[in-house]
Structures are given as structure tokens and as C-alpha cells.
Amino acid sequence: MRPPLSPAMERWRSRICRRTRPRFQGLSFNRLIPNLMTLVGLCAGLTAIRFALLERWDAAAAAIVVAGVIDGLDGRIARLLKATTRFGAEFDSLAYFLCFGVSPALVLYLWTLETWGGLGWAPCLMFAVCAALRLARFNAAIDGAPKPAYTYNFFVGVPAPAGAGLALFPLFLWLQAEVSGLAPLAEIARHPAFAGALLLAVAALMVSTLPTWSFKNFKVPNEYVLPLLLGAGLAVALLVSEPWATFALIGLLYVISLPFGLRSYRRLRAEAEALAAAAPPAPIEDRRTA
Numbered sequence: 089m090r091p092p093l094s095p096a097m098e099r100w101r102s103r104i105c106r107r108t109r110p111r112f113q114g115l116s117f118n119r120l121i122p123n124l125m126t127l128v129g130l131c132a133g134l135t136a137i138r139f140a141l142l143e144r145w146d147a148a149a150a151a152i153v154v155a156g157v158i159d160g161l162d163g164r165i166a167r168l169l170k171a172t173t174r175f176g177a178e179f180d181s182l183a184y185f186l187c188f189g190v191s192p193a194l195v196l197y198l199w200t201l202e203t204w205g206g207l208g209w210a211p212c213l214m215f216a217v218c219a220a221l222r223l224a225r226f227n228a229a230i231d232g233a234p235k236p237a238y239t240y241n242f243f244v245g246v247p248a249p250a251g252a253g254l255a256l257f258p259l260f261l262w263l264q265a266e267v268s269g270l271a272p273l274a275e276i277a278r279h280p281a282f283a284g285a286l287l288l289a290v291a292a293l294m295v296s297t298l299p300t301w302s303f304k305n306f307k308v309p310n311e312y313v314l315p316l317l318l319g320a321g322l323a324v325a326l327l328v329s330e331p332w333a334t335f336a337l338i339g340l341l342y343v344i345s346l347p348f349g350l351r352s353y354r355r356l357r358a359e360a361e362a363l364a365a366a367a368p369p370a371p372i373e374d375r376r377t378a
Contacts (some may be wrong), residue, residue: 121168123176126183129158133187140195146332149259153335155187156249181223188252189261191218196283199259204280211287218291219248226342229304238356240351242299249296250342256284257339264332293346299353300346 136151162180166172193212201208222245229244246254258277265274276282308316326334 119169119173121169122162122172123179125158125162125165126176126180129155129162130183131188132158133183133191136187136191136262137194140198145195145199145200145259146263149256149263149332149335149372152187152191152195152252152256155183155191156355159184159249165271178228181227184223184248185216185220188248189223192252192255193287194261196255196287200278203282204284206279211284211291215251215291216241218295219251221250222248222294231305236357236360238353238360239299241302241356242353243302243364245296245298246290246300246346247302248292248294250300251290253335254290254293254339254342257336260288260336260339262331264330264336267332298346299350301349301352 097291132151132155136148138154139145139148139151159180166176170368193215197209199213225244262274262277265271323334326337
């Protein structure tokens with residue numbers, strides 16, 4: 089029979105035999121997913137500039153579209169995973185500026201506006217500056233006073249991703265014209281005056297106070313669910329068969345929706361003001377002392 093071990097030897101033996109697992113301090117991987125997606129979108133925006141330098145215009149446009157898709161997903165995924173952080177919001181804004189403020193302007197400059205020299209560079213500067221101002225205003229509003237409930241369904245001005253899509257409308261139109269063999273349309277779409285005027289118009293829309301639908305809290309009535317699904321299937325089919333024409337059409341539909349968004353905002357504001365006027369006044373506490 090083996091003699092018993094001394095207490096010191098027993099402690100040493102248990103320490104050797106015990107399997108320990110190192111514990112690391114930090115965030116869980118789920119909380120990093122939104123920031124990783126933002127990083128991928130940032131890389132897509134930078135890659136668009138590289139493709140433009142190589143005159144691969146279709147790839148440059150596609151890279152900005154990919155950045156826009158990622159931008160539409162990372163915020164929603166962050167809310168689903170409860171991984172919203174101040175760092176993520178600031179990182180997202182920086183990626184916004186590069187992907188939707190700098191990249192579209194540089195792509196359009198290298199594509200057509202370069203032929204006008206400094207005159208062609210001016211709309212690109214205005215577009216990038218207005219994108220930065222719009223993002224700064226958006227970030228400042230986060231820490232501002234609470235707004236009425238109906239305003240959360242709207243953006244103030246055209247958001248940066250939508251502005252980038254509208255700015256790329258001439259490039260989408262030109263790519264479709266090149267595929268379809270429509271030389272006159274391609275010549276019009278690539279004219280510097282067309283691209284420059286559109287850049288300035290979109291820049292003004294981004295810094296404007298025009299209320300535009302955000303679609304974040306958009307609720308679909310039950311009777312419109314099936315038509316919406318059918319429309320989404322049709323949109324996917326068009327994207328597969330004629331992607332550039334579909335992107336151009338989406339831009340046109342967005343511009344058409346702007347007056348309807350303004351009308352909806354005014355209607356909701358009028359209803360809120362009417363409810364506030366009809367509400368009974370709050371009781372005033374009698375603070376008189378005896």
C-alpha cells in the first residue's frame with residue numbers, strides 16, 4: 089500500500105494534474121461583427137478608387153454598391169446583436185465619408201470630369217464637403233435634445249449612401265448604354281456638364297433640411313406584403329439580367345419619392361400639432377406656502 093503524501097506534495101500534485109483554461113478579457117466575437125462589416129465596406133470604398141485608376145468603371149461602380157449594401161446591414165445587425173457602441177457609430181461615420189463622399193466624387197472625376205481640369209474638380213470638392221457636413225450634422229444630432237416621435241421615420245436631407253447612388257446615375261446610365269450599344273445615350277451620360285451638375289444638385293440635397301424617408305421603422309400593411317415580395321423578386325431578376333439599368337431606375341424612383349416623403353412629413357407634423365393643441369393643459373402644482 090502506497091504511503092500517504094505530505095500536504096505540500098498533495099498540493100503540488102493537484103496543481104500539476106489540474107487542467108486550467110486561460111481566460112481572456114475582451115469583447116465577444118458577436119459584438120465585433122458590425123465593426124468587421126463596416127471595415128469590409130470601407131475596403132470596398134477604397135477599392136472603388138483603385139478600380140477607377142485602372143479605368144475599370146464597372147468594377148468601381150460595383151464596389152461602391154457593395155459598400156452601400158454593407159452599410160444597410162451593419163447597423164441593423166448591431167441592433168439585433170445589441171452591439172451598438174459609440175466607437176461603432178464613429179467608425180461608421182468615417183467609413184460613410186470615404187465610401188459615399190470621397191469615392192463617388194473621385195470615380196466621377198477620373199471617369200469624365202477630369203477633361204475639364206480644375207472646373208471639373210470643383211463639383212467633386214463640393215460633393216465631398218457636403219457629405220462631410222451632412223455626417224457632422226447627423227452625429228451632432230445624436231446627442232441633441234429628443235425629437236418628436238414622428239421625426240424618427242425621416243432623415244434630414246438625403247443620406248450619404250443614397251446621395252452616392254444618385255451621383256453615380258450618369259455612370260450607371262453610361263454602362264447600360266455601352267452594353268446596349270446606344271452610342272448617343274452613352275455620349276450624353278458621359279458629358280462632364282451632366283455629371284458635374286448632378287454632383288452639385290445631390291450635394292445640395294444632402295445638406296438640405298428636406299425630410300426623406302428612412303425606411304428603418306417602415307411598416308408594411310398586410311395587404312401589401314404579397315405585392316412587396318413579388319416586387320422584390322422582380323427587382324432581383326432585373327438586377328441579375330440588367331444591373332446597371334436597374335440601379336439607374338432605383339435612383340429615378342428615389343428622386344420621385346422625395347416629394348411624397350415631404351408630404352408625409354408635413355401630414356404627420358400637422359397631426360402631432362393638432363393632438364398637442366387638443367390635449368388638456370397639464371395641472372400646475374400649487375406651490376404656495378401656508
